[in-house]
Structure formats: structure tokens, C-alpha cells
Amino acid sequence: MSPPHIAVYGATGHTGRLVATGLRDRGRDVILAGRDAGALKALADELGGAPVHQAALDDQDALRELAARASVVIHCAGPFTHTGRPVAEAAAGGGCHYVDHALEQHHTAWMFDAMAEPARRQGITMVTAMSFYGGLGDLLAGTVAAGMTDIERVVTAYAVSGWRLTTGARRTAELLFADTRRITYTDGARHVGYVEPRNAVFPFPPPLGPRTMIAPVPFSEVVTVPRHVAARRVEAQLTAHTFEEEQAFTSEHVDAATRADSDFTVAVQVITGDGGRAGQASGRDLWRMSAVASVEAAVRLADGGGPGPGVYGPAEAFPAEAFLRDLERLGLFTLALPEDR
Structure with missing residues (x-):
């Protein structure tokens, strides 16, 4: 049985490319996701082939379809002040583990305040601020x-x-x-x-x-x-x-x-x-450090190595x-x- 897919939202940005490449280097099946279908297809060709999924931030149905296709979504497309909520809510709605690269205080606080109960209800782990x-x-x-x-x-x-x-x-x-x-x-x-x-x-x-x-x-x-x-x-x-x-x-x-x-x-x-x-x-x-940290987190979640349902910061989610x-x-x-x- 092949490992579950890990989706990278914002895959065509600098961090997203590093994350997608890092996942492929780990032998993981990757879904390249974001807003620009042409750029996603070009990146898929560079990587030697990978499924793509176009989803705008205001298209909750498309974002939930992405979550339904993957076991984990890594959110790389900032600023998270604007992009964090729709992707996190779609991950929870689709029952998909979630990792983000946010450093913004208010997004991080919102994740703990608003997403803890949906995450527990759906049985998923959400790790924020893995940057x-x-x-x-x-x-x-x-x-x-x-x-x-x-x-x-x-x-x-x-x-x-x-x-x-x-x-x-x-x-x-x-x-x-x-x-x-x-x-x-x-x-x-x-x-x-x-x-x-x-x-x-x-x-x-x-x-x-x-x-x-x-x-x-x-x-x-x-x-x-x-x-x-x-x-x-x-x-x-x-x-x-x-x-x-x-x-x-x-x-x-x-x-x-x-x-x-x-x-x-x-x-x-x-x-x-x-x-x-x-x-x-x-x-x-520092870009590579951030990307590889999120890859490590996502692989652990995909393989059942997370802390259980809920929202966590990096040092809560894994032994620091x-x-x-x-x-x-x-x-x-x-x-x-x-x-x-």
C-alpha cells in the first residue's frame, strides 16, 4: 500500500517548491495545490509528474475537495493573516491533518481559539507556526x-x-x-x-x-x-x-x-x-530550514506519529x-x- 498523499497549498511559491521537492525526496506522493493552474502544471512537469489541484481561497468547495484527497495539507501561501482561515477551515471540514508556516501572532491565536474544537471533532491534528x-x-x-x-x-x-x-x-x-x-x-x-x-x-x-x-x-x-x-x-x-x-x-x-x-x-x-x-x-x-521542518511534521502526521486531535504549536506537537x-x-x-x- 502506497503512503497517503500530502498536499502542498501554495506549491508554486519559493517555500512551496522546497516543500514539494522535500516530500518527493522522502518518497511521498504529493498533490500540488494553489490558485494558478498553469503554474501548478509547470511545476508538476519540473518534478517529473504530480497531480495538481486548482483552488482559489474563496472557493471553499475546491479547498475541501483538496482536503478530501490528502491525509495532510501543508499551507505555504502567506500572508496567513489573509490566507490562513479558509485553508485551515477546509482542512478541518475535509478531515485532513494540517501544518502551516505562519508566523503571524493573530493567525496563530485564532487557530488555537477557533480550530481546536473542529479539529477534535474531526479527529485531526493541526500544527500551526511550523516556520x-x-x-x-x-x-x-x-x-x-x-x-x-x-x-x-x-x-x-x-x-x-x-x-x-x-x-x-x-x-x-x-x-x-x-x-x-x-x-x-x-x-x-x-x-x-x-x-x-x-x-x-x-x-x-x-x-x-x-x-x-x-x-x-x-x-x-x-x-x-x-x-x-x-x-x-x-x-x-x-x-x-x-x-x-x-x-x-x-x-x-x-x-x-x-x-x-x-x-x-x-x-x-x-x-x-x-x-x-x-x-x-x-x-x-532559513527558507530550507522552514520547509524541511514542515515536511518532517507532515510525514509524522501522515504516518500516525502526531499528538492526537487538536491544535498545537511545534513544541507541543512533537518532543522538542x-x-x-x-x-x-x-x-x-x-x-x-x-x-x-
């Missing part, structure tokens, strides 16, 4: 904080150079940084409202060293991390120079090899009243350290974790 931004920080926070108590603060810090935004990523960034109703997590509770950005310094270990950061940045950790780490404050930060690099916003149409030329270190501090722990992951090509170690073995990054966990 580089937000997702890698969540997995690291779950790993570093394991077994700790009386946690004052969790900080996830992203040092990124050479990030070249796709059209979808640029639109997502514009939406995120224009949002005046940001979600924060302070004093052990979620808050929504205007946040005044500030400059901070994060002490990355050598050879990177301390870096000036934008803090906080509106990533999904403030929603996902408190679900599995009992902390009084959660915050994400991003190196200030990341958006100062000229190519970040002028590189929508570069080739795949150029887009892959990014360097990253994602570090986590878990701070308690009498000390704390830190850990990090360093690698290249084991999942990170599997990604490290695939060459996506190098981990540096505390020994006293």
Missing part, C-alpha cells in the same frame, strides 16, 4: 526550558543576515510591523494593544557576540511558548541590521540559489530568579529536542544546548 520565525524559537524554548520552574522570562533572539524576502514574506512583514494591536505576554498573561518598539542588546555567544536588537518583534512565540512553558514573560527579538540590509526588500525575484544565501543564529534565554539556561541553533538558508536533533542530522543547523537539562 523558521516563531517555530524554531518555540522548539528551542521547549528544549531549553524542559524541567525548569519559576521562570521569569523567555527570550527568543534571531540574528539573520542575507535574508531575501519573497513577495509573500514582504507583504507579511508590512502587515506585521504596521499592526497596532500586537499580542504580548507579560505578567503571566496575554495582552493585546499598541507596543512601543525599543532597542535592546542580546548577548549572543562568540563568535557572533552581543547584537543590537529590535524588541519586541511580533512573532508567534508569545502565543505558542506559554502553552508549554510556565513563564511570566515571553518575548521575541530580531537583529536591527536584518531589515537595514538593502537586499531584504528588493529581492523578490532573485533566483533560488541567491535566496538560499542567508545565515542565521536563533538563541533562547530562559531566565529564573537564580540563574537560567541558554541554547541556540546556527545555520544557513528530538525534533530539533532530527533537523540537525539533516544538516539544517548546528545545535548548542545546555548540558544540565
Whole structure:
């Protein structure tokens, strides 16, 4: 019996192509899905043949037909502020497991608030925020904080150079940084409202060293991390120079090899009243890291390795350290974790 099909919605975008190729490399049957039938057919030809499924975001019948054809759908077409709801609802309606690449706080919160009951009712697993931004920080926070108590603060810090935004990523960034109703997590509770950005310094270990950061940045950790780490404050930060690099916003149409030329270190501090722990992951090509993470998640769900019906963040859905170690073995990054966990 052949493995079940895994659908990739937004398959013709940069991340979608990486996901589709990664699934094929794992020997999985893939359905290429999205809005542009011609582009889907061209991608199918590039991959040596694959079924395609055209489905616009406002065509709920077509989206449900996609869910009915697959065991898992990986949603790659941002901004998820606009695209997340119809695909997630169709997956639940069609009884199909779901993984998305969202980093948007409000979409992630909506997934937990609105989709938990439909997912349980349908017996499906929905994993949100399985992305580089937000997702890698969540997995690291779950790993570093394991077994700790009386946690004052969790900080996830992203040092990124050479990030070249796709059209979808640029639109997502514009939406995120224009949002005046940001979600924060302070004093052990979620808050929504205007946040005044500030400059901070994060002490990355050598050879990177301390870096000036934008803090906080509106990533999904403030929603996902408190679900599995009992902390009084959660915050994400991003190196200030990341958006100062000229190519970040002028590189929508570069080739795949150029887009892959990014360097990253994602570090986590878990701070308690009498000390704390830190850990990090360093690698290249944040797009590939994000794509392969979603492939790993989808394959586990397709093979019955999920946590059961419901909505989960990355570190809730899978054992955090084991999942990170599997990604490290695939060459996506190098981990540096505390020994006293």
C-alpha cells in the first residue's frame, strides 16, 4: 500500500517548491495545490509528474475537495493573516491533518481559539507556526526550558543576515510591523494593544557576540511558548541590521540559489530568579530550514506519529529536542544546548 498523499497549498511559491521537492525526496506522493493552474502544471512537469489541484481561497468547495484527497495539507501561501482561515477551515471540514508556516501572532491565536474544537471533532491534528520565525524559537524554548520552574522570562533572539524576502514574506512583514494591536505576554498573561518598539542588546555567544536588537518583534512565540512553558514573560527579538540590509526588500525575484544565501543564529534565554539556561541553533538558508521542518511534521502526521486531535504549536506537537536533533542530522543547523537539562 502506497503512503497517503500530502498536499502542498501554495506549491508554486519559493517555500512551496522546497516543500514539494522535500516530500518527493522522502518518497511521498504529493498533490500540488494553489490558485494558478498553469503554474501548478509547470511545476508538476519540473518534478517529473504530480497531480495538481486548482483552488482559489474563496472557493471553499475546491479547498475541501483538496482536503478530501490528502491525509495532510501543508499551507505555504502567506500572508496567513489573509490566507490562513479558509485553508485551515477546509482542512478541518475535509478531515485532513494540517501544518502551516505562519508566523503571524493573530493567525496563530485564532487557530488555537477557533480550530481546536473542529479539529477534535474531526479527529485531526493541526500544527500551526511550523516556520523558521516563531517555530524554531518555540522548539528551542521547549528544549531549553524542559524541567525548569519559576521562570521569569523567555527570550527568543534571531540574528539573520542575507535574508531575501519573497513577495509573500514582504507583504507579511508590512502587515506585521504596521499592526497596532500586537499580542504580548507579560505578567503571566496575554495582552493585546499598541507596543512601543525599543532597542535592546542580546548577548549572543562568540563568535557572533552581543547584537543590537529590535524588541519586541511580533512573532508567534508569545502565543505558542506559554502553552508549554510556565513563564511570566515571553518575548521575541530580531537583529536591527536584518531589515537595514538593502537586499531584504528588493529581492523578490532573485533566483533560488541567491535566496538560499542567508545565515542565521536563533538563541533562547530562559531566565529564573537564580540563574537560567541558554541554547541556540546556527545555520544557513532559513527558507530550507522552514520547509524541511514542515515536511518532517507532515510525514509524522501522515504516518500516525502526531499528538492526537487538536491544535498545537511545534513544541507541543512533537518532543522538542528530538525534533530539533532530527533537523540537525539533516544538516539544517548546528545545535548548542545546555548540558544540565
